Amino acid sequence: MTATTTRSIDWKRFSDAIAGIEIIRDATQVAKLSKDYYTYSPLLVEQLSDKVGDLVVRPTSEAEVLKVAKACVQQRIPLTVRGAGTGNYGQCIPLQGGVILDLTKMQAVKWIQPGIACVEPGVKLAALDKQARETGWEIRMAPSTYRTATIGGFIGGGSGGIGSITYGQLRDRGNLLAVRVVTMEDEPRVIELRGDDVQKVNHAYGTNGIITELEIPLAPAYPWAELIVVFDDFMTTATFGQALGDADGIIKKLVTICADPIPGYFAALRSAIPPGSHVALVMVAEQSLEPFKAMVKEWSGSICYEKSAQAAKKGTMLLEYTWNHTTLHARTVDPNLTYLQTLFPYDPELKLLEHMYQHFGDELMMHLEFIRVAGCVLPAALQLVRYSTPDRLHEIIRYHEEKGAFIANPHTYILEDGGRKTVDPVQLAFKEAMDPYGLLNPGKMKAWEMRDRS
Numbered sequence: 132m133t134a135t136t137t138r139s140i141d142w143k144r145f146s147d148a149i150a151g152i153e154i155i156r157d158a159t160q161v162a163k164l165s166k167d168y169y170t171y172s173p174l175l176v177e178q179l180s181d182k183v184g185d186l187v188v189r190p191t192s193e194a195e196v197l198k199v200a201k202a203c204v205q206q207r208i209p210l211t212v213r214g215a216g217t218g219n220y221g222q223c224i225p226l227q228g229g230v231i232l233d234l235t236k237m238q239a240v241k242w243i244q245p246g247i248a249c250v251e252p253g254v255k256l257a258a259l260d261k262q263a264r265e266t267g268w269e270i271r272m273a274p275s276t277y278r279t280a281t282i283g284g285f286i287g288g289g290s291g292g293i294g295s296i297t298y299g300q301l302r303d304r305g306n307l308l309a310v311r312v313v314t315m316e317d318e319p320r321v322i323e324l325r326g327d328d329v330q331k332v333n334h335a336y337g338t339n340g341i342i343t344e345l346e347i348p349l350a351p352a353y354p355w356a357e358l359i360v361v362f363d364d365f366m367t368t369a370t371f372g373q374a375l376g377d378a379d380g381i382i383k384k385l386v387t388i389c390a391d392p393i394p395g396y397f398a399a400l401r402s403a404i405p406p407g408s409h410v411a412l413v414m415v416a417e418q419s420l421e422p423f424k425a426m427v428k429e430w431s432g433s434i435c436y437e438k439s440a441q442a443a444k445k446g447t448m449l450l451e452y453t454w455n456h457t458t459l460h461a462r463t464v465d466p467n468l469t470y471l472q473t474l475f476p477y478d479p480e481l482k483l484l485e486h487m488y489q490h491f492g493d494e495l496m497m498h499l500e501f502i503r504v505a506g507c508v509l510p511a512a513l514q515l516v517r518y519s520t521p522d523r524l525h526e527i528i529r530y531h532e533e534k535g536a537f538i539a540n541p542h543t544y545i546l547e548d549g550g551r552k553t554v555d556p557v558q559l560a561f562k563e564a565m566d567p568y569g570l571l572n573p574g575k576m577k578a579w580e581m582r583d584r585s
């Protein structure tokens with residue numbers, strides 16, 4: 132286990148400085164809270180399994196976060212922020228030990244106005260959604276970890292999800308309105324970022340500021356019906372997904388496509404889905420069901436599962452079979468499976484997607500999530516991969532890139548090596564100013580690590 136053993140830290144001095152704030156020292160608990168869901172990647176398992184923090188601190192307010200920040204800066208202790216720890220790329224694994232700052236106790240919804248909510252970072256997405264819906268609004272997008280993930284972690288380490296078919300991704304201007312951030316300067320302070328300035332900390336893996344409050348835009352709430360449509364062949368299913376995504380008059384929140392044999396991994400849905408079928412899992416506003424069903428007919432699909440919005444409140448949640456929950460269910464049956472994250476270029480005929488489907492055959496199982504990117508609806512694939520070796524995985528990634536598909540690599544914990552591919556000078560400059568000792572989630576921002584070496 133690698134905790135902060137190389138430097139001598141006076142932990143008594145640290146705990147005195149934050150007296151009154153919950154500290155977890157129990158080794159089993161600390162080890163548990165040093166993990167996330169990087170286990171989907173065999174490459175990350177190799178690199179991260181032995182990483183562990185020294186202790187966990189659980190503040191309940193921004194004032195307490197300021198105290199912890201100051202105590203860490205005084206002794207140059209690394210600090211890694213954590214929400215629910217459901218990230219898939221080891222985003223909140225403490226690479227250099229130190230303090231894990233668990234923000235799950237900061238879960239107040241401060242206010243909800245028409246179209247905007249102001250929340251603390253530890254609020255769970257489902258809890259916020261529930262409160263917003265009571266006022267006729269709902270969250271614009273959520274990961275499939277909706278029930279457990281926090282809003283702070285979604286902004287810090289997520290990308291998009293259920294709702295991205297309409298509202299795009301978290302990085303899109305307008306999907307995060309404002310944040311309050313605690314700095315790691317000699318005298319930590321709170322600063323507020325609004326407008327485009329929010330991009331300084333948006334999807335920065337908690338490397339350049341501790342988010343203590345967020346203003347999140349909301350969407351008008353709809354009653355979402357949940358349906359599964361089956362088709363005989365994969366490309367008809369995929370082009371149905373594209374056409375549904377492009378159907379501007381049909382209000383939808385989710386368009387997921389899974390090629391056979393993926394539906395076979397969905398234990399709770401297996402009795403509804405005929406064996407050997409390719410499926411579309413969708414959430415459609417009840418007001419749009421009639422035109423939606425006309426479209427299913429036109430595409431010769433058949434509906435094998437339908438729940439009204441009222442019925443969908445109980446039992447199986449369809450969204451928990453989509454996005455990376457698809458991978459979760461598949462890995463429960465076959466732990467040797469891993470996955471890719473691919474964005475295909477805009478093409479209503481899906482030619483490149485079809486090529487990849489044919490080319491890789493059984494080695495890659497196609498799972499698509501249709502999302503809106505700069506006004507166009509595109510298939511983002513989270514293909515299931517029958518894993519063999521690291522070299523083969525890299526070869527598959529290279530092949531996609533050479534053919535023009537974009538890979539957001541889920542097999543790296545480095546911020547820039549995932550989806551971004553380039554250094555973000557704005558986020559680096561913000562880190563230099565707000566975290567001059569490089570204590571926040573060290574080892575994750577390549578630009579900072581390279582700067583240290585030069």
Ligand SMILES: Cc1cc2nc3c(=O)[nH]c(=O)nc-3n(C[C@H](O)[C@H](O)[C@H](O)COP(=O)(O)OP(=O)(O)OC[C@H]3O[C@@H](n4cnc5c(N)ncnc54)[C@H](O)[C@@H]3O)c2cc1C
Binds near residue numbers: 252288341343459
């Ligand atoms: C089954 C499964 C399905 C998933 N589906 C999706 C999906 O559909 N879409 C998607 O985008 N992701 C998905 N994920 C990844 C993850 O669940 C989401 O991104 C989730 O929103 C992360 O929230 P969290 O509270 O667990 O964050 P954590 O994992 O705790 O943290 C994520 C990152 O944010 C940083 N962070 C956390 N809180 C703060 C803060 N207050 N200030 C600054 N930085 C902070 C952490 O340091 C870390 O780098 C999935 C994961 C699993 C296991």
